[in-house]
Amino acid sequence: MAIVYQKSKGLTDKEMHYCPGCTHGIVHKLVAEVLEELNLLDDAIGVCPVGCSVFAYDYFSCDMQEASHGRAPAVATGIKRVHPNSPVFTYQGDGDLAAIGMAEIIHAANRGEKITTIFINNAIYGMTGGQMAPTTLIGQKATTAPLGRDKDLCGGPVHMCEMMSAIDGAVYVERVSVNNIPNLNKAKKAIKKAFELQMQNAGFAFIEVVSTCPTNWGKTPVESMKWLEENMLPVFPLGVYKDVEEVASK
Amino acid sequence: MAMELWKGNEAIAEAAVRAGCRFFFGYPITPQNEIPEYMSMRLPQVGGCFLQSESELAAINMVYGAAGAGARVMTSSSSPGISLKQEGITYMVGAQLPAVIINVSRGGPGLGSIQPAQSDYFQSTRGGGNGDYRTVVLAPNTIQEAVDHTQMAFDIADKYRNPVFVLADGMIGQMMEPIEWKEYKPAYTAEKEWATTGHKGKRPHNIVNSLFIDAAGCHQHNLELDKKYKAMEENEKRWQEVGTEDAEVLFVAYGTPSRIALSAAEILKAEGIKAGLFRPITLWPYPMMELREAIMRPSVKAVVCIEMSMGQMVEDVRYAALDKKPVSFCGKAGGVIPTQYEIAAAARAALGR
Amino acid sequence: MAAKVTFAQDRCKGCELCAMVCPKNIVILDTSVTNRKGYHPAAVTDMALCIGCASCAKICPDSVITVERL
Structure with missing residues (x-):
């Protein structure tokens, strides 16, 4: 018998701390598999955020730095300027990237930093216990929005891909999900393309992964996938938001 | 060697370049603007990189990334900007990253004034950011000393893997004085084996990190940092x-x-x-x-x-x-x-x- | 048997995403077992029906599944 699927060498043997069914584990695997398949593990340097994936430095087998909250794109900028030929990526959640770290991500994209950003959008603060995120849906309950997010009080969910696609320095922007196998395959393809573009020095690439948080959503992992499909995907439509290669060929 | 007339801020920048600093990340603020301005011209000449960041927060976190990646790196600012940089400075101390931070200090509190002041003494000498920590703080009173201190700061930073401050009040930054360029010889040259440079399949992955989630582990980390502060007290006192x-x-x-x-x-x-x-x-x-x-x-x-x-x-x-x-x-x-x-x-x- | 699926059962958190995506509906939580984490780990009811598509392994957040095929 031949092995058709086993754990990626891009991951360490450390058991992940994530709650059962958390999509962080799935996305970690996709990034690790892409780095392994592109033969980038020897040189890759990743930057983790503050939030649920704060311990990602223990899970990825490449060199890692842990950034302060929201500053991963700035940290990655410093790393990339020192090692311009090495693949550098940030892995950030919605609170980290779309709230406290908005300035850093926008400006890293605008500089066309040759880095890859993986953005996990699960519409909630996970690590701190279910507070409202910048991507929380209108009406969605959170521990700091007990009656549901009120648009008049705090605005609507931030649409990062739509914003990033308007920035010149961003060469590839795609929103994906891992809610089923076809979408998971597409997500991996998108992450692969983002790293390939980085290695071609094309510019900044941004992959948003619409994700779940079963624990703070108060649902089982399987129910969470269904909730994601019914509630998040209409607000955060999947697809390619910017592909400079395609624009150039048209 | 002949004496040359230099402005403090520019002399500090040139001193850093001569000490092997190849990366500078900063944000404009008076009265230190000649440092980033000089670096933007000078670093490309020596194969380095100057980047003007979107904020002091971004600048210090770029410094964190570059220091963690093994580079000799510097940033500069003035009092209100240094306040913003405290987040990155305490993280750098926690992650044991060397870098040089120049504070050409001005009047406060708040936006204060742009004239020379020394009201950042507490902030500089008592840590400045969150957590128990110290940084060596060098306070030059001539342009020559500003040059010497800047170069020495890189060696002290590397030796202890800790950020080092040069606290030059606005007068030192803005004044011109004759200085002598002495040949810089690094006092500390150990390989940065801890840096994230890509493991090349030859070593376990390196992690640059200031998180120690277990309380006992965090206490232990603080004990280890404290040993460094004691060594600094032993070796680095100057008057x-x-x-x-x-x-x-x-x-x-x-x-x-x-x-x-x-x-x-x-x-x-x-x-x-x-x-x-x-x-x-x-x-x-x-x-x-x-x-x-x-x-x-x-x-x-x-x-x-x-x-x-x-x-x-x-x-x-x-x-x-x-x-x-x-x-x-x-x-x-x-x-x-x-x-x-x-x-x-x-x-x-x-x-x- | 055309394919074989192996679970590192002690690392499984019983999230059931593998069961959710299995096209043959042969992945279940084995309620007769409680692992050291306190979960009923995933298992395959009838390996003969497995087609080795690796869907279960691909979606497993904890990378506990290895898939082999003839």
């Missing part, structure tokens, strides 16, 4: 004494006011009053015992601490004096510089004359 052997009045001052104090001493000398100067060169580690020894000399009747602030270092001076000798304070805040006449008057008052 200067002028005429302290037989002084009746002892001035204690650093940076710009230490020079004015010497002018005041000349005025007093003409009146038959012997004044000496004790100048801490490192504000942390503070030469506490050495200052105490100077204060306790029998000739000393009064101590006058001079600062461009409402009185911050004076607390350390009072601690050194142990209530055995009177300590008075002469200071101006917000960018006003005390004159030699005001200092001489403070000395007379302290002596009851």
Whole structure:
């Protein structure tokens, strides 16, 4: 018998701390598999955020730095300027990237930093216990929005891909999900393309992964996938938001 | 070697380049703008990288990334900008990353003024950001010293894997003085084996991190950091004494006011009053015992601490004096510089004359 | 048997995403077992029906599944 699927060498043997069914584990695997398949593990340097994936430095087998909250794109900028030929990526959640770290991500994209950003959008603060995120849906309950997010009080969910696609320095922007196998395959393809573009020095690439948080959503992992499909995907439509290669060929 | 006339800020930048600094991340703020401006011109000439960031927060986190990636890296700012950088500085201490941070300080609090001040003494010497930590703080009072301190700061940072401050008040940054460019020889050259450079399949992955989620583990980490602070206290204390052997009045001052104090001493000398100067060169580690020894000399009747602030270092001076000798304070805040006449008057008052 | 699926059962958190995506509906939580984490780990009811598509392994957040095929 031949092995058709086993754990990626891009991951360490450390058991992940994530709650059962958390999509962080799935996305970690996709990034690790892409780095392994592109033969980038020897040189890759990743930057983790503050939030649920704060311990990602223990899970990825490449060199890692842990950034302060929201500053991963700035940290990655410093790393990339020192090692311009090495693949550098940030892995950030919605609170980290779309709230406290908005300035850093926008400006890293605008500089066309040759880095890859993986953005996990699960519409909630996970690590701190279910507070409202910048991507929380209108009406969605959170521990700091007990009656549901009120648009008049705090605005609507931030649409990062739509914003990033308007920035010149961003060469590839795609929103994906891992809610089923076809979408998971597409997500991996998108992450692969983002790293390939980085290695071609094309510019900044941004992959948003619409994700779940079963624990703070108060649902089982399987129910969470269904909730994601019914509630998040209409607000955060999947697809390619910017592909400079395609624009150039048209 | 011939002397050259240099502006403080530009001399600091050139000194860093000559010490092998190849990366600079910064954000404009007066009165330190000549440092990033000079670096933007100079670093590309030597194959380095200058980047103007979107904020001080981004700048210090770029420094974190570059330092973690093994580079010799520097940033500069002035007081309000240094406040913003405290987040990155405490993370760098926690992750044990070396870097040099220049604070060309100005008046505060808040937006304050853009004139020279020394009101960042507490912030510089007591950590500044969250958590228990210290950074070596060098306080030059000439442009030559600003050059020497900047270069020395890189070696101290590398030796202890800790950020090092050069606290140059706005006067040092803006003033021009003749300096001599001495050949820089690195005092510390160990390989940065901990840096994230890509493991190349030859070593376990390196992690740059300040998170120790387990309380006992975090305590242990603090104990290890504390060993470094103790070593810094042991090895890095620097100070200067002028005429302290037989002084009746002892001035204690650093940076710009230490020079004015010497002018005041000349005025007093003409009146038959012997004044000496004790100048801490490192504000942390503070030469506490050495200052105490100077204060306790029998000739000393009064101590006058001079600062461009409402009185911050004076607390350390009072601690050194142990209530055995009177300590008075002469200071101006917000960018006003005390004159030699005001200092001489403070000395007379302290002596009851 | 055309394919074989192996679970590192002691690392499984019983999230059931593998069961959710299995096209043959042969992945279940084995309620007769409680692993050291306190979960009923995933298992395959009838390996003969497995087609080795690796869907279960691909979606497993904890990378506990290895898939082999003839």
